[in-house]
Amino acid sequence: MTTSTNSGKHREQIMHIVFTLSALTAIVAVGLICVFLFAGGVPAMLEIGVLKFLLGKDWSPTDTPASFEIFPMIIASIYVTTGAILFGVPIGIFTAAFMAKICPKRLYAFLKPTISLLAGIPSVVYGFFGMVVLVPLVRTWFGGNGSSMLTASLLLGIMILPTVIGIAETSLRAVPEELYEGAVALGASHERAVFFIVIPAAKSGVMAAVVLGIGRAIGETMAVKMVAGNQALLRMPKEFLKGLRTLTANVVIEMGYAEGLHRDALVATGVVLFVFILLINLVFSLLNRRSAL
Numbered sequence: 001m002t003t004s005t006n007s008g009k010h011r012e013q014i015m016h017i018v019f020t021l022s023a024l025t026a027i028v029a030v031g032l033i034c035v036f037l038f039a040g041g042v043p044a045m046l047e048i049g050v051l052k053f054l055l056g057k058d059w060s061p062t063d064t065p066a067s068f069e070i071f072p073m074i075i076a077s078i079y080v081t082t083g084a085i086l087f088g089v090p091i092g093i094f095t096a097a098f099m100a101k102i103c104p105k106r107l108y109a110f111l112k113p114t115i116s117l118l119a120g121i122p123s124v125v126y127g128f129f130g131m132v133v134l135v136p137l138v139r140t141w142f143g144g145n146g147s148s149m150l151t152a153s154l155l156l157g158i159m160i161l162p163t164v165i166g167i168a169e170t171s172l173r174a175v176p177e178e179l180y181e182g183a184v185a186l187g188a189s190h191e192r193a194v195f196f197i198v199i200p201a202a203k204s205g206v207m208a209a210v211v212l213g214i215g216r217a218i219g220e221t222m223a224v225k226m227v228a229g230n231q232a233l234l235r236m237p238k239e240f241l242k243g244l245r246t247l248t249a250n251v252v253i254e255m256g257y258a259e260g261l262h263r264d265a266l267v268a269t270g271v272v273l274f275v276f277i278l279l280i281n282l283v284f285s286l287l288n289r290r291s292a293l
Contacts, residue, residue, distance in 0.1 A: 034274075041271035044068075044264030053268065057236065061254065061262045068265035074272065076149070076237045076244040077218055080228070083153025083240075084160060084217040089210055091157070092164030093199070096209075099165070100172035101180075101194045119162035127226030130155040135227055144241035147229040152244075155227055156220055160213035167212060171205020172198055211284045215277055221248040247273055 045053050048068050056069025095115075099108060134154055139146030175198050183193035199206065229243015237244040245253075251266050258266055 037267060037271050037274055040264055041268035044261060044268045045271070047261065048265065048268075053265070054272070059250070061258070061265070066262065068261070068268075070247065070250075070269055070272065072236045073245055073247045073250050073269070076228075077246040077248070077273075077276075079149055079237055080152045080156060080224065080244070080246055081214060081217045083149065084156030085210070085214060087154060087157030088160040088217075089164055089213060092161050092209065092213070093168050093206060095161070096165045096168035096172055097194055097199060100169045101198060102190070115162050115165050118158075119166070123159075123220060123222040124226075126155060126159055127223035130223060130227035138241075142241055145229075145243075147227055147243050148239075148241045149228065149237055149244050150240040152224050152228040152246075155223055156217045159220060159223060160216050163216050164209045164213045167209035168202070168206050171202040171209070174205065175201045207284060211280055214280055218276060218280075219248060219273065221252050225249040225252060 052069060054074070055071050056067070057071050058067040058069045059073070060067040099111060103111060130151060134151050135146035137146075138144070138148060138151045138154075142150065179197050179201055180193050183197040184190065188197070224246050225248075228246065228249060247269050251269055255263070255266050
C-alpha cells in the first residue's frame with residue numbers, strides 16, 4: 001500500500017514538473033520575441049524619430065535620403081481590422097448562439113466539423129479564394145478594380161469566423177442552464193431567453209472571442225497582401241474601393257531585400273503591431289475587471 005502511494009506521489013511530482021516546464025516554455029518564448037522585437041525595433045525608432053516614424057506619411061526606403069514613416073499603414077490596418085470585426089463578429093456570435101442553443105443535433109454534427117475545417121485552411125488559400133471570388137464580386141457589384149479595403153475586410157471577416165464561433169460557443173455552453181430555464185419559466189420565448197439572458201451572461205467569453213478575432217485580423221499577412229491592392233505609392237486610405245497597404249503586408253513585401261536601417265524599420269513595424277495586441281488585451285482585461293465588480 002505504501003509503495004503504491006509513493007509511486008502515485010512520484011507520478012504527481014513528475015507531472016507537476018512537466019506542466020511547470022510547459023508553462024515556463026511559453027513564457028520564455030514570449031520573452032524572447034519581446035527581446036528580439038524591442039532590441040531591433042526601438043533603436044530604429046529612436047534613430048528615425050518616434051513621432052516621425054509613427055505619424056509621418058512618407059515610406060520611401062529606396063530614396064536618398066530614405067524615409068521610414070508608417071502612419072498610412074497604421075490607419076490601413078485599423079480600417080481593415082475594423083471592417084473585418086463589423087462583418088465577422090455579429091455573424092460569428094449569432095452562429096455560436098445558434099450552434100449552442102438552437103441547432104438540431106443532425107445539423108450540428110455537420111456544422112461543427114465544417115467550422116473547424118475553416119480554422120485549418122492556410123492563409124494563402126484564403127487569399128487565393130479572395131482573388132478568384134471576392135475581388136471579381138466586389139468589382140462587379142461596387143466598382144473599382146476589386147482589390148480594395150472592402151475586399152480585404154470581407155476576407156478577414158471570413159477568416160476570423162472560426163475563432164469567434166469556437167470561443168463564443170464554448171462560453172455560451174458554460175452558462176448555467178438555470179438562467180435559461182428561469183427566463184423560459186417567466187414567459188420568455190426560446191429565442192428571447194437565448195439572446196437576452198444567455199448571451200449577456202456569457203459576455204466575458206464573447207469579449208474574449210472578439211479580442212482574439214481582432215488579434216487574428218490585425219496580424220494577418222498573406223491573405224491581405226493578395227487582395228488589398230498593395231499599391232507601390234503609399235497613400236492615406238480614404239475610400240473603401242481603393243487599394244491600401246497594411247503594416248503586416250509591408251513587412252512581408254520588403255523584408256526579403258531590406259538591410260540596414262530599412263530592415264530595422266520593418267522590425268520596428270513589428271513592435272507597433274505587438275504594442276497594438278498588448279493594448280487590445282489590456283483593454284479586454286480592464287473591461288473584464290470592471291464587469292466583475
